[in-house]
Amino acid sequence: MRLRSPAWDGVVYWALDLETGGLDPRRDAILEVGMVPIRDAHVRLGEGWRTLVRPEGNVDPRSIAAHQLVARETRDAPPLGDVMREVDRRLDRHVLLVHHRGVDVPFLRRGYRDAGLRWRNPVVVDTVELLFRQARRAHRLRPELPAEPPTVNLSAAREQLGLPAYEAHDALSDAVATAELFLVLRQALGARTLRELT
C-alpha cells in the first residue's frame, strides 16, 4: 500500500544553492553554500544562511566568472567538514529544494562523504524539472503551439514567470530566488501533494 503523500505545504523545504570551483563533483571545490527554508508556503528570509567554504579541491579559473569568489575571500572560511555539518543540521529530514539536481546533489554527496557524514537521501524537489513539467503541460493544453524547451536559467525563468529581477547572485540570493520560483511553479502546476512535485 502506498502511503498517502503529505500536502505540499505541510512539509519544510530547504532551498539550497552552491557556488563551486567547476562542474566536476569529483574534483572541484565547494566554495559557498546558501540555504533558506520554506515553511507554511512562505520563504523565511530570517532563517537564511550563507557561508563561504575553505576550498578543498580544484578551482577552475573559468568558474570565477560565475561565482565571483577569489582565493583571498575563501582562504579564512570554515573548512568543508564544519560547513557540511551545518548543512545537515538544517536539512535534517526535510525536503531538499535545488535548481538543477544534476549539479548540486552530487556535490553535496561528495561533501557529506568528505566530512564523514552519512548522506540522508532526502526527498529532492528540482525547479528545473518543474520547469520542464510545466512546459509539457503547456504543450498538452495548447498542442497547436510549437513545443519549445523551457528557459531553465534561474534569472531568465524567474523573469518569464513574472518574478522580480534580483541583482545579487551569491549562494543565498540564489537559494531565495529558487525558493520563490518553486512557489510560482507549484501554483502553476496545481500540485497539491509533495509526491506531485518530486
Add this chain to the structure above:
Amino acid sequence: MPGAALDPVAYLRATPPFHAVPQPLFDRAASALEVGFYPAGARLVRVGGEPLRHLYVIRKGAVRLERHGQVLQVLEEGETFGYTSLITGRATLDVIVDEDLVAYRLPAAEFDALLADAQFAGHFAVGLAERLKSSLEHSAVATFQSDLSLPVGRLVRRPPLWIGAEATIGDAARLMSAERVSSLLVRGDPPGIVTDHDFRDRVLAAGRGPETPVAAVLSRPLRTAPEGAPLHEAWAVLIDAGVHHLPLVRGDEIMGVVTAGEVLRQSAQGPVAVLRGVERLASRESLPGYARKVTEMAAALLAGGLDAAAIAGFVARLNDALVARILRFAEADLGEPPAPYAWLALGSEGRMEQTLLTDQDNALVFGDDGAARRPYFEVLAERVNEDLELAGFPRCPGGFMARRWLGTLSEWRARFEGWLDRPAPQALLEAAIFLDWRRVAGRLDVSPLQAVLAGAADRPVFLRFLARAALGFKVPASLRLRLRGEASTLDLKQQGLAPVVFLARCYGLEVRPQARSTLERLAAAREAGALSAETEAAVAEAFRFLVGLRLRLQLQAVSEGRPPGDAVAMSSLPGIERSRLKESLRAVRGLQERAQLHFKVDF
C-alpha cells in the same frame, strides 16, 4: 550575515515608511521577513473572518480591497496592506489577489515593534480615526519632527532684563550697551518693551534727547508667544506683528526675549529672512530674485516638515508685504492717491493657498470720490502689475489683473451683484476667481463688497450654477488609477484640487461668506451641518495631502530646471503616496456626490 542585504530586504528598506526606521529596529524586523506568492483570485482575508496576522508589502502584482462585492481600492507595487487587521484585530475588508502577487510580509509582533518608532507609526496613525470609522485602509503622509517644530524657548540665551518706566533713555541705552542686548522690558501693568529701533525712530529721529523717559517711547502691550510654541509659529507672530523682538512666556512669567535675528539664524531661508529682504528692498531694481527666494523658502519649509497649508500662509504674508512695498514705491512716484483704495488679491492668493508664485490675479478698488481721477489709478495699477511681474509673478493669461480690473467701489458692487443675480457661464468663470478676493493693502473700507457676498446665501440659483461648474471637474475613480496604462497619470489641479476648492467655495458662500480658505470653508460647512463631520475630515485631509504633494512635485521640477506643472505619473510615486492619493480622490468624489444632492444639481 556576510555580503550585501538580500534583495527583498533591500527592497523593503527602500520602501517608505521603512526607509526611515533606525537600523537596529529595521534589522530586527527584516530578520522575520517572509516571501509569499499568492495566485490571482486568492482571497487573503474575508470580512468578519480571521484577520490578517501580517503586514504585507506588495513586490509584484496587485490586490483588490472589497466590501460587499464592491471594489474600494486596488493596491500595487510598493503599497502596503494588513495594518487595519493588525491594529484593530478585526477583518473589515475582503482582500483578493487581482494579479499574481509576490508580497513580503512581517509578522504582527514585528509590526508592533516597528510602531515604537514614532515616524513609522505616524504613517499608519494619521487618519486612523476616519480609517477605523470607515474601515477603509489608507496610509498617511509623514508628519515628522523637524527643526521647525523645535520649541522657540530653546533659543533663549538669558533671563530678560528689566528697567523702570521712569528711567531715562540714557539709562536704558547704557544698560543695553553694558549687557549687550538690543531690548529691555519695561516694568508696569501691562509691561512694555523698548528696543534700539525705538531709540532711532522715536528718540533721535523725533528730536528727543537722552533725558526722555522710557515711558514716552515704549511699546505695549507686548506681543508674546509661549516658550513651547514651535519655531514656525514664532515666525508667524514676528511677521504678523511686524516686530523684531519676541518675549516668550511661561504662564504669566516672561522667560526671555528672542530677536528676529535669532529666529532667523535657525533657518536662513525662513520666512523671516525673506520678509527682512522685502523690508530692505530699496527700489524697484531689487525686485527680481524675489520669486526665487520664496521658492527656496517653500522648499526649506517643506523639507523641514511643515504642512503645505502653513507654508502657503507664509507665502501669502510675504506677498502681501511685497505688494505693500511696491505700492509705496508707486505712491512715492505718482504722489498721494486722490482717494482711498484697496488692492485685492484674487483666486489662490485671495484664499492664501498659493505656494509657488503663479500668475497674477489681482484687482484695484478705489473710493467713489476718486472717480474723476481714474487715470491716477490706472497708472498705479499698471505700475504695480509691472513690478509684480519683475518680482516673478507672471502676467495672468486670463487677464485678471488690476490694470484691467479696476474701478470705483460702486462699480465693483454693481459687478458683484451682476454675477450673483445673472449667473452665466462666462460670468461664473469670472465670479469664481473674484469671489475669493482679499484686501492686501490700502485703506479703503471694502465691507460693502463683503455685504454683497453675504447675499449669495439667499440666491440658490447662483449657488446651484456655481456647484454645477464645480461638478464639471472629472475626478477619476481611484480604482482606475494604475501604475500602467490609460489612467496612469493624473492632473492634480484639474482632477483633484479644483473640485474641492470650487465646492468648498459654494459651501462657504452659503454658510460663512467671509471665509476664504478652502479648509475654513469646509469647516464652516461642517459647523453649519451642511457637511457631515466624517466627510469634512476626509476631504480636508485629502486637500492637505494634494496641496502638499503638488508642492513637493513642483519644487522638484523647479530644482531640475523644468517648469512646474500639475501632471503626476503614478509610477513616480512611492506606494504609500499612491495609496494616499487614491484615498484622497475617493474623498473628493464623495464630496462631489454630497454636493450634488446638497445644491440640487441635476445633470
